[in-house]
Amino acid sequence: SQQGEEDPQALSIQEGENATMNCSYKTSINNLQWYRQNSGRGLVHLILIRSNEREKHSGRLRVTLDTSKKSSSLLITASRAADTASYFCATDGYGNNRLAFGKGNQVVVIP
Amino acid sequence: EPEVTQTPSHQVTQMGQEVILRCVPISNHLYFYWYRQILGQKVEFLVSFYNNEISEKSEIFDDQFSVERPDGSNFTLKIRSTKLEDSAMYFCASQKPGLRANEKLFFGSGTQLSVL
Numbered sequence: 001s002q003q004g005e006e007d008p009q010a011l012s013i014q015e016g017e018n019a020t021m022n023c024s025y026k027t028s029i030n031n032l033q034w035y036r037q038n039s040g041r042g043l044v045h046l047i048l049i050r051s052n053e054r055e056k057h058s059g060r061l062r063v064t065l066d067t068s069k070k071s072s073s074l075l076i077t078a079s080r081a082a083d084t085a086s087y088f089c090a091t092d093g094y095g096n097n098r099l100a101f102g103k104g105n106q107v108v109v110i111p
Numbered sequence: 112e113p114e115v116t117q118t119p120s121h122q123v124t125q126m127g128q129e130v131i132l133r134c135v136p137i138s139n140h141l142y143f144y145w146y147r148q149i150l151g152q153k154v155e156f157l158v159s160f161y162n163n164e165i166s167e168k169s170e171i172f173d174d175q176f177s178v179e180r181p182d183g184s185n186f187t188l189k190i191r192s193t194k195l196e197d198s199a200m201y202f203c204a205s206q207k208p209g210l211r212a213n214e215k216l217f218f219g220s221g222t223q224l225s226v227l
Contacts, residue, residue, distance in 0.1 A: 014191065033215060033216075035218075040223075041220055041221070042115075042202060042218045042220035042221050043154065043202065043204075043216075043218040044218070045215040045216065045217070045218075048215050053211040088135055088154065090154075097131075097142075097161075097166050097167035098144075098156035098159060098167060098169070099146075099156060099216065100156070101146075101153050101154035102156070103153050104153070
């Protein structure tokens with residue numbers, strides 16, 4: 001089954017620095033998505049990258065996808081205190097109707 | 112931006128009791144989902160719903176669980192006889208029509224279910 005798996009990192013960075021987190025998965029995918037979750041809140045969609053795309057940008061976010069390595073990375077540039085959250089990757093696979101989420105990366109941006 | 116709304120935000124119940132978690136998806140969306148997140152663990156898929164029927168369910172979604180879209184706006188998750196291990200944050204999500212692979216999910220802010 002699909003399985004998004006982030007590197008089990010807890011990042012603590014200074015405001016203005018970049019934050020990078022990684023995700024790996026096991027089988028073929030339609031797309032890979034990144035979500036943010038503030039403490040005790042719902043999941044907010046950040047970016048979706050399709051399986052035939054290699055890189056995508058959205059504001060300060062940059063996502064890469066390497067389907068040969070079954071991995072993705074999320075880069076947040078010029079981080080802000082408001083970026084403090086957990087970040088999850090989720091894969092949308094073929095032949096099913098579900099997202100498979102990873103465990104999440106906790107990012108703390110220190111002002 | 113339109114939102115998925117969930118009620119209640121917190122639900123406390125006794126083991127063995129029935130609970131109904133409510134969701135109002137975004138109005139022009141056609142695909143509906145329930146996910147849950149046990150504290151400190153992954154977000155897990157429970158069920159997807161399309162065209163008034165379940166299109167897929169996970170192994171978690173056993174006979175104690177059911178979903179319903181009783182009218183044109185609500186989407187509910189019922190747990191018939193709650194267990195301690197059902198304690199989790201339950202998220203509803205909806206997705207608009209189109210090529211599903213290209214569409215993101217819109218999540219509600221969740222219902223925290225505590226089973227005592």
